[in-house]
Amino acid sequence: MSYDNRRIHLIPQLDLLDDRTRSGLLRASKIFPLKVNSYVLENLIDWDAAPDDPIYRLVFPHQDMLTEEADHALTALETGALAAEDAAARLVEIRDTMNPHPADQTSNIPILDGMQIEGIQHKYRETVLYFPKQGQTCHAYCAFCFRWPQFIETSAPKFESKDNARLLAYLRGNPHISDLLLTGGDPMVMNARRLAALLDPLLDPSLAHVSTIRIGSKSLTYWPYRFLTDPDADALLDLFKRLADGGKHIAFMAHINHWREIEPEPVQAAIARLRQAGVTIRSQAPLIRRVNDNADTWRRLWSRQVELGIQPYYMFVERDTGATQYFGVTLAEAHRIYKGAISSVSGLARTARGPVMSTSAGKVQILGPMTVNGQKALALTMLQSRNPDTVHDPFLAKYSQEATWIDQLEPFDPVDTFPFGSKKGAA
Template sequence: MTILLPVPDDWQAQARAARISTAGLLTHLGLTPADFPAGVIADPDFPVMVPPHFLAQIRPRDPADPLLLQVLALGQEARPQPGRLTDPLEEADYRAAPGLLRKYRSRALLIASGACAIHCRYCFRRHSDYGATMLTRAREAEALVAIAADPAIEEVILSGGDPLSLPDARLDALVTAIAAIPHIATLRLHSRTLVAIPSRVTEALLQLIASTRLSVVIVLHSNHAHELSADVAAAMARLRAAGATLLNQSVLLAGINDDAATIAAHCRRLFACGVLPYYMHLTDPVAGAAHYDVDEPRARAIDAELRAMLAGYLVPRFVREVPGRDSKTPLAAL
């Protein structure tokens, strides 16, 4: 039996309502553990989080729904997975100050929050100790001093978790402090929240984007056209009107978006929403997520097919993040 739940209008209420048990998620969708060959995990270490808006986009009674398979804790997570890591990108090696990662010459990344509106089961930071690594008010000054001391840094990237899990006032204060550093020209925010809770686009957020001297780039994280509801499209239009440049990054996921037709439909839908496809990431070797992997030969075949189907500006760049390299590595160079 499917249980219909109301979708709160307030984004913070949606975030609070995101915590749901595996059993509760299946009951809501009219499914049972027996619908999944490997079963499900009843109480995973990485909790199931699905905001009501995202949940409303999942097809009931469909165990193969591509949105459901991104958030449901499947039994494969508990199986032995040799060679899988809890820090697959070796981010501990790049910490330049509390909450600050320096992977790239001209960019600095701030772990602005440890919270996220939705828990994607393939997340490369699913094992992160955010209490030790994220930016806090007490640590902020040290991170900003480090950025200010290096004029090679032109862009500050807010990541997490999800930076848009921060309240508007806290986000405004952080962005204002970043904008006070003269050599920073661009602010980039990476967010899955905008797909999971499009009502996160508040008037205060729009005012922040419109008023900062920084060029604002927002990188949406969407993997499938079904995630891009009318509410998400409306939120993207408001962000663009405020002056933000909108890009999207996806992850290539087995059984979810690992065919050219599905990706092409997604790219067309993104463009209709005013969002330009940017990256298609191959999965990282994070512990618990091996069942999402798509091998490189398959990825190359999909990439080639997409190039024959779409205009070049609609084809995302297929890449893998390789620890120690000073940029993402194109699939062709792997």
């Protein structure tokens, strides 16, 4: 059973919440998208601890996510001060103030035959992101998700494509592309037949240069039965095995925010099936206040993932979009948490890189504070960049205890610029 913004009142567990929490959830859901299924409700959330349970916070919008402006708009709506059509337009205006497409994503859309290709982003030379139309939802939504405009109305464009042929033509014409990343939403909501129609053509010799297929997905922990008992689960695993046997590296980029998500037996069975099909599972997640903002949670998460055969990959900084004022942590705090976690795990878990900001210029890693000529600085480096010449070149910013994103930092030396050519950071 699945529930969304229109069916919140049917979620049976909401009766376990106090009136204030339930009321706040209903208000926040008028601004933010909500979707949750019975598996998450019954297996991942500790309802005795809600609303402070981390998985509850991960899934359900909360009153405190609302800005003052959004709160006032909802009050006007509730009191009848706005007509229905005016209220709907006002809610869109409120969402538009929340930076619906961070990191200038719309600038990454490539051109083929003189026209933009819908549903594709090409930010880095080697990697193309593809947003198949049928994959632009999820089994459940994360309240912090930076792709929230894919799921609710804003004036920003949605990324989606139903034309696999144009994707394949673009890949054939760009032999330097080695990685195709299916993203969304969640591609694992698509059935195996549609996925095969998209991915099987990559086995053609003309696309041999596309050696890695990445799949960004939360399905492993939000709906593990996708790989176990769904009607086409076997067909899906057969597709992965066929691609792996054909020489493709299948990298399942699992979004796992908390160690409790990987404790249920169905999740561990799904992990085993994916690995048996030749799939490499890597994990990534942002650092989220009220969900995983302490070193011990990350230590336990990374250590358990290694035990289960998952490779820790990224700790991200929460992007500057949506309810970032509610979920975000400062860059200084993010580094303290990362250092505390990474220093307490074995070498096999230290594959996790972080804290990392996905900015318009590239992926910026926070290396940590240092002192230069008696002044405190923050050292950073580009892990990935639009300009490959800047990769792994360290640079310095003025130290800040308050900054939560790159655009709030300034170069340490006022005559310098950051590697991406700005006196302040790129958003």
